[in-house]
Amino acid sequence: MRRKPPSRRWRSPVAVAGVLMLSGGALVAAAASDPVEQVTQLVEPGTVTERMSVAAGGRGSTLADSAGQQVCRAGATWLRLRFTSLDLRGSDSIQLTGAAGGSVTLEARHWPGRAFHTRALPGDCVTITPSLRDPASRFAVDSYQVGSRPLAEAAVTVAAVGDMCGSECDRTATLTQGFNPTAVITAGDNAYSSGSLSEYRSNYDPYWGKFKDRTFPSAGNHEYRTAGAAGYFDYYGARAGERGKGYYSVDIGDWHFIALNSNIDRGAGSAQEKWLRADLAANTKPCTAAYWHHPLFSRGDHGDNVSVKPLYQALYDAKADLVITGHDHNYERFAPARPDGTKDEANGIRQLVVGTGGTGLRAMISSTKGPTEAGNAKTFGVAKLTLTATGYTSEFLPVAGQSFTDKVSGSCHKASSNPDFGAAVTPAAVSVTPGGSTEATVTVSSTGGFTGATQLSATGLPAGVTARLDPATVTPPANGKATAKLTLTAAASAANGTSTVTVHAASGTRTRSATLAVTVGSGGGGTVFADDFESEKGWTTNSGGGDSASSGKWERGDPAETTSTKSNQVKQSGTPPSGANCLVTAAAAGSTYGANDVDGGTTTTTSPAITLPAGKSTLSFAYNFAHDDSGPDDHLRVQVVDGATATTVFEKAGATANLAASWQQATADLSAYAGRTVRVRVVAADVGATSLIEAQLDDLKIVNG
Incomplete structure (x- = not known):
């Protein structure tokens, strides 16, 4: 049985005139100021955005004991709130809690003066519990995003590559178009040989320009062969960050991506390093990646570049997960490591060198302090990053006619450990003849250590078709999988046609589902x-x-x-x-x-x-x-x-x-x-x-x- 809800719930779709302010338990009309800027948020495929409005401001009263306000969407697997403003003073805070587990506490350091989306929280409701003691503290939420797949399965895809155009960047662009990424990040030296605007227009744009509206670039040393990297900033405009700085951040799914500039001052205490630490402190996402041009570790012809160590150190201190670089014209993958190059599987950063975007490849001739795991200096290609709220898979994909590949997966250091599960059915479609039977496999996947008994059932069966699940209850091991056999049997009188059967997996108050297309037919020709x-x-x-x-x-x-x-x-x-x-x-x-x-x-x-x-x-x-x-x-x-x-x-x-x-x-x-x-x-x-x-x-x- 579901717990009794708090006194106020916002269910989708909701349209509220103006903004509501919660003050000492009373609701009053209020107006939220426009944010200075928005943290860009790209979403997972299938994500839906709903509008709503809720806000709160402190009036000297403590709301820590408030029952909490809920934002809900029936059938949602997860929700992600958009704050249009967050101005918290002193020790004031806001706690967000997902109905299926998981929480995040927002404090003064989290994106002051900026609109942003929080991390996704599992379940069909998010409870907002503010603790506002200072009368100047306030916040406003104007919308939320809705996901239908479990967070461990809701993926975005990012293409990562550097050292591009070059003579072969048409081939890497074609490769990238083939997997149609949500976003493209570049690791610098994007347009050879000096990154002038004319080179961007003639060498880069005909091939990679098709991705411009989803490209988040970083600059390389070749961009700075043109004074102030003017061609780079002119071509990308605001997408390249503030002119003269070139460092900025974006959110892609539940990942926070940070573009840095290894061609300007990057030492400890520099403006860029201070900005990076503040950006990391403001971030609410469970997973973090950064990218720039010069690698800290490399066996390529340039070798290790210790000048970027302060950036790597700041990221390590914040438990970042990935760093993507270029500069050396080869591919190399390192084990998670500390800034000194020692392995650290628990908290280390995995660095990738992907200088394979289309400019002449070079041999790997240097020694490195980094824990290298794989490398290749003979293949043009792109890193395809498949990212969820719990981890990543990185695949090096070669251009047509070349064969080297590499693949590695990892978990995010700050990913939610709240128990959850997902359900899937394979294959996605089956056929059965009247009087016959067919089978499919139901898989329940554990995340966050989930080990609960999960009951399985099927609805939406065609007339004359029955379903049997064996076993009807499964218990997956922590972070593992459990399967059951679904047998569909059609009576001799079952009518021909195709139906969508829904397989339900329920554990406690949580329910996950997957669909299966079932075709009843008498056969007699065609592809089986x-x-x-x-x-x-x-x-x-x-x-x-x-x-x-x-x-x-x-x-x-x-x-x-x-x-x-x-x-x-x-x-x-x-x-x-x-x-x-x-x-x-x-x-x-x-x-x-x-x-x-x-x-x-x-x-x-x-x-x-x-x-x-x-x-x-x-x-x-x-x-x-x-x-x-x-x-x-x-x-x-x-x-x-x-x-x-x-x-x-x-x-x-x-x-x-x-x-x-x-x-x-x-x-x-x-x-x-x-x-x-x-x-x-x-x-x-x-x-x-x-x-x-x-x-x-x-x-x-x-x-x-």
Whole structure:
């Protein structure tokens, strides 16, 4: 049962004439002054903004014991409030508390004189509890943002790159356009060779100009080859911050991004360093990233640049999470570290060097005090940052025709540890024939240490279709996942059509949901199932628990091209038949011969449940099976799993002759499984002591008729 709400609640949509002021428990008309400036806030896809108005001002009375005022939106997973003003004096404060946990306390240091959005708080309500003793203290809220996905899953995407235009920036711009980021940040040296306005217009704008309205730049040393970086400030205008300074901050989702200028005074006690510390103190977001041109740590030809250490120190003191730099024309990733370069997994900052935007690459020839983890000096590309309120994933993506990739994930130091969970269903759509059944997988994901028992149910079922969840209650481990099998059974009389089924996950007062498209049909032609592996469709690696391979396990990914140093043949193709991704036995290239190929036994991956209609169904797919020093016991197999029985419908065995990578086509007749719900399993095995095995599969399709 929900707790009894406080006396006043604002529910969406709400339109209030003027602003309300809470003073000593009484509501009176008031007017909020316009803020001096707004902290830019970019939002997660699907976020909705609602208008409302509430404010409070101190009149010498203490409101610390107030029951609190609530801003609510039915069905919301989280809310983020926009303060148009916050002017708190002395020790006065405002506490914001989410209905599903999480809180933040606002004090005088938080964005005085500026409009800003708070961090997102989980639940469908936020309680505002002011403690205003000083009669001059006041605040005003005019709107809030609404999210429908759990905070650990609501992501924004940012492209990060420096040292750009250059001769190859058309290729990195095309790459970036392909994943359509929420924002672009630049690490300086954006337009070669002197950052003049004419160079920005001729070298940069034709390619990267398409992102200008979502680009937040920083300046490099080449910009300052034009006096005062005039071309840079002229081209970007207000987006580059105040002319002559070039440092500023923006909020992207629940991340606070800070653009700094490593070409002007940056020492301890400098105007920039003082501004940075004040900006960090004002920030309310759980995650923080900064970016500038010159890296503190680098193995590139310029090496470490200790002049930026005071900036890094200020960020470390504030528990920032990421620093992105350029200057050296290569890619390098470092472990979370202190300013002196020692590793610090608990509070350290992870630095990335992404000087790969399009200007001539250079060798990595220097030593560094930083804890380097990965690097490459031969690949143009962009860092794709996928960011949530709890953490990040950084992927280095290469331009077309190049293969090096890198990927790392981490958690935000100040992310909420409030227990929560999310629900998902895979695949997103299923079909079932009348008289048949089909399956999907329901996953409950824990965040913030959530370990509660979660009850599952399904609504919106088509007429004649029943649902069974096994088990009906799951309990995920802390920060882990628990799954249940959803079986949908259609009566013989079920009518054809497509419906949206909602799967509910409930624990206590919290409910999360996910949807599943269910099509009831009699079959008789068309595509039954197709997967080009560009998105997740619900394949499961080692679903039977019997895999024995120690490396080279199946995954969906963008494969790096690998060449055998023994046979001088390409073994893993870096170019799938379609798109960027495929099923592959470890997508990354190995650092030495025999690394990251299949080793030590068998690896399997299994599709979601597929209901085959009556009549003839044909399975088709593309595959690559390459090897050195192999034998007939090594193999690539495709199997049909019907209940507990797995039947091989395709096999490619190893041989003593070395075989180079080559995409081939294969088909298999599945007519024997008409009317049954089956799964497709792909198996790769390396059982030879000296053999090297690489396997890939793409564009799998089952067609009826």
